[in-house]
Amino acid sequence: MTGLIILGTFMGLIIVSFAAIVQKKLADSIILFMGVGLGSVVLFFIFKAPDVALTEAVIGVGISSLIFLMALKHLGEQK
């Protein structure tokens, strides 16, 4: 059962990350990058590593996505 969950989450991560870099607009790319961070947190939880999951949830999804969203605001929406 554990192996099946790990396989499914990895496949979802690969699909979401590939979709994140072929988007045309920058805003969609940033939101899909947040999905990569979320899948990473789920995988760290399955691997029984609570400290790393907490750190990735706060820093990877919270602060890293904020940095990219601020870049989007200052740069304007281009292609």
Place this chain on the structure above:
Amino acid sequence: MSLKREIPTTTLSGFALSGLLVLTILSILLQNIPNKIQTAGNALLKLNTTEGVANAVTTVVVYFRGFDTLGEIAVLFIASLGIGLMLHSNTKCNIKAESNFMLQTASRLLFPIIMLFGTYVMIYGHLSPGGGFQGGVIIASGVLLLLISHKAFEVPHSVIVALETFAGVSYVLIGLIGLLVLDVFLGNFLPHDISQMGLLLSGGIIPLIYIIVGIKVGSEMSMIVQNLIKRDYDV
């Protein structure tokens, strides 16, 4: 029309190097299938039952590898310095818009709860998953919530400078006191009894250092967030 447009040389050479990386990792994996991966982790866990705190990862980060944490704090400080150099703005001209009434009321209700949760994660870092880095960034996200929803709120510059200086200097001072008392930099000079594992006051200097790390990381991340949001447009 040059030749460079017909053959994408950069992309092809990049993929060739990646293929080399794939073969290296595959060969490492195929040699380690019969469970030959061993680190010093098992010996460290046995040492933790006689000398550390309840959370084994906290003991490794703060006590067994405390010097690396000092280097990581230095890297964070240099990054914050660079961001402040590029993006700092001193004008009173504010580009934030006036926000909704619902957002203002809800953020005033949520801010003390987020601060309390961040302090709890920071102080109980040696008994449950958490610690200085996680608690500091949670506090910075509380400050971010207030920065977004209120037009005239900003954290004063002198407060952040005072907190950061105090935390950075006291980390090195604790290490030097350990050097004086025990001949080991960052040695454990406070009483740490093994019968107190699981209580709040256990482990000697380990909770103290993690609280100092949390204060420093929290104030630095608040400064980074404030520099990214507040900006003047001189167009």
Place this chain on the structure above:
Amino acid sequence: MFEFLNQPEVIKIIVTIGSMILFFVGLFGLLTRKHIIKIFISIAIMESSIFLLFIGLTFKIDSIAPILDSAHKDVATMNDPIPHAMILTAIVIGMAVLALGVSFAIEYFKLTGKTDIDEMNEMRH
């Protein structure tokens, strides 16, 4: 029915191949995208794949988290705490370097107004 997936060798193969494919996806994005922020996003995806590889290679099936308390006192079934500590440091430093790079990109856009890396050729003439 999927019982053969729970053996430790098969899980190691799944983790290694999955994180390598994720690394490849990030590398493809790094080499072929033109917008500077998309290049930074590809670098962040590559870093995430390496963290997953490190934690996944030392994972045993019936293990518990490395926290001692009154109910769990045997250390034989606990996870390994050393990769956790290293990955914690690496996540924080990766975020700090990314923030510095993005602030450089913002400042460059304020000076010249370009975000396409094919047009950033002031140093070639």
